[in-house]
Amino acid sequence: MPPVxxxxxxxxxxxxxxxxxxxxWAQRMEKSRVMEYTELLYSPWRLIxxxxxxxxxxxxGIAIGFTFFAATIIYVLQVLGALNLPIIGDYIADIVRIVQHQLQLNTY
Incomplete structure (x- = not known):
């Protein structure tokens, strides 16, 4: 008999x-919160x-950001328009006048 x-x-x-x-791997899965994501997929109203x-x-956020951005650009254009630069000043002054005219219009 052969040895076992x-x-x-x-x-x-x-x-x-x-x-x-x-x-x-288990720690990475817990950090990625896969379980919470799968639970969210099973409750469509909460997902919506x-x-x-x-x-x-x-x-x-986009509306507030664009408002600040546009206000900054208008302010810079007003400052540049006040410098009376030969060609650029007239162009900037026209833009500032158009924007101010649009702001003063009653839109209701």
């Missing part, structure tokens, strides 16, 4: 490496509500 062969025991270093690899709120917030 003992199964090879896994190398402890390889087991440790596999454990560290699996633990790292969150998308609506984020869209409104983006819209308000």
């Amino acid at each position: 062969r003992q199964p090879d025991l896994p190398d402890p270093e390889k087991l440790d490496a596999v454990y560290r690899f699996a633990t790292g 509500w969150l998308n609506l709120l984020s869209g409104v917030a983006r819209g308000v």
Whole structure:
């Protein structure tokens, strides 16, 4: 009768490496919040509500940002128009007059 062969025991270093690899993946999955995302996909009304709120917030942010940007540009154009630069000054003055005229119009 041939001798019974003992199964090879896994190398402890390889087991440790596999454990560290699996633990790292588990931590990355928890950080990415995959579970929360999948729960969100199963509640469509909550998903719609969150998308609506984020869209409104983006819209308000864009409106406020554009307002500050446009006000800054108009202010710079007024300052440049006051310098009486030969060619550019007339062009800037026309733009400032048009913008001020549009702001004074009653749109209602």
